Amino acid sequence: MNFKVGISSVSFSKSEYLVSKAKKMFKQVVLNPLGRKLKSEEFIQIYKDCDAIIVALDIINKDILNFLPNLKVISKYGVGTDNIDFQACAERGIEVLIAKGVNKRSAAELTLGFMLGFMRNIFSSIVKLKKGEWVCKGGSQLTGKTVGIIGVGNIGKEVVKLLKPFKCKVLCNDIVNIDFFCKENGAVIASKEEIFCSADIISLHVPLTEKTKYLINEESLRLMKPTALLINTSRGAVVDIKAVKRAIMEKRLGGICFDVFEEEPFYDEELFSMDNVFCTPHIGGSAKEAILAMGEYALVSLSTWIEKNIKEM
Numbered sequence: 001m002n003f004k005v006g007i008s009s010v011s012f013s014k015s016e017y018l019v020s021k022a023k024k025m026f027k028q029v030v031l032n033p034l035g036r037k038l039k040s041e042e043f044i045q046i047y048k049d050c051d052a053i054i055v056a057l058d059i060i061n062k063d064i065l066n067f068l069p070n071l072k073v074i075s076k077y078g079v080g081t082d083n084i085d086f087q088a089c090a091e092r093g094i095e096v097l098i099a100k101g102v103n104k105r106s107a108a109e110l111t112l113g114f115m116l117g118f119m120r121n122i123f124s125s126i127v128k129l130k131k132g133e134w135v136c137k138g139g140s141q142l143t144g145k146t147v148g149i150i151g152v153g154n155i156g157k158e159v160v161k162l163l164k165p166f167k168c169k170v171l172c173n174d175i176v177n178i179d180f181f182c183k184e185n186g187a188v189i190a191s192k193e194e195i196f197c198s199a200d201i202i203s204l205h206v207p208l209t210e211k212t213k214y215l216i217n218e219e220s221l222r223l224m225k226p227t228a229l230l231i232n233t234s235r236g237a238v239v240d241i242k243a244v245k246r247a248i249m250e251k252r253l254g255g256i257c258f259d260v261f262e263e264e265p266f267y268d269e270e271l272f273s274m275d276n277v278f279c280t281p282h283i284g285g286s287a288k289e290a291i292l293a294m295g296e297y298a299l300v301s302l303s304t305w306i307e308k309n310i311k312e313m
Contacts, residue, residue, distance in 0.1 A: 148195030
């Protein structure tokens with residue numbers, strides 16, 4: 001296809017399989033040449049002549065679109081869409097193709113891994129043993145604990161299903177009706193306040209919106225058990241990281257396992273050095289299988305769109 005396609009995702013550009021497939025499907029492919037998330041000015045310079053772009057976490061707003069005059073379609077690599085200004089795209093007649101749930105298992109498994117690794121002191125024991133400290137503290141079982149899931153979309157649902165063998169009391173909260181799902185999976189519908197007050201583990205799986213920004217703040221943190229584990233594998237700005245840091249330092253929170261941050265890359269030496277803080281660099285949705293699934297969807301959906309909408313290439 002004589003269609004210039006930009007691919008900004010770092011993990012996509014590092015996949016030989018996906019790159020090879022993209023070059024077979026499209027005659028002109030512009031990869032991410034820097035091997036990292038691009039700055040706005042870099043993004044514009046590299047993809048200014050593209051007809052289509054496969055994006056991951058890059059910000060796509062009106063200011064960016066003004067410098068992409070040929071852009072007709074955006075194919076989302078991944079599932080989060082808070083980085084895309086849909087209104088600005090609509091005003092320009094740019095269509096956005098989205099995959100729903102394509103990496104849900106990958107993110108859900110990381111969430112379960114956080115729960116097990118933290119509760120059983122796996123993470124802390126490894127860190128101590130690497131420093132030559134033989135500390136035999138086995139932590140607590142995940143089995144039987146009260147787990148609060150805030151946001152019961154594709155990933156939240158998958159986490160609930162993964163928890164079944166552990167016989168946890170699972171509390172669920174969402175803005176949409178989840179009655180049938182909860183009944184079918186032995187979960188209990190609860191308010192956010194009920195989850196904050198009673199859960200041993202609180203796991204966040206909400207999109208970033210005006211209503212969810214800083215959902216976790218000083219007020220909500222003060223409702224939580226001082227032993228509670230807070231997990232965030234959704235979006236960084238759902239959490240006020242400064243308030244969380246204060247809660248950890250004042251021993252008002254048992255610990256955190258975060259995969260996402262409001263500004264990325266993120267590093268806080270003081271926070272990350274704490275014994276009950278274990279974080280990863282936004283790897284939730286990027287298991288090998290998920291990378292291939294997201295890439296396949298982005299390519300196929302884009303190819304289908306072009307065949308349907310573009311008469312002359």
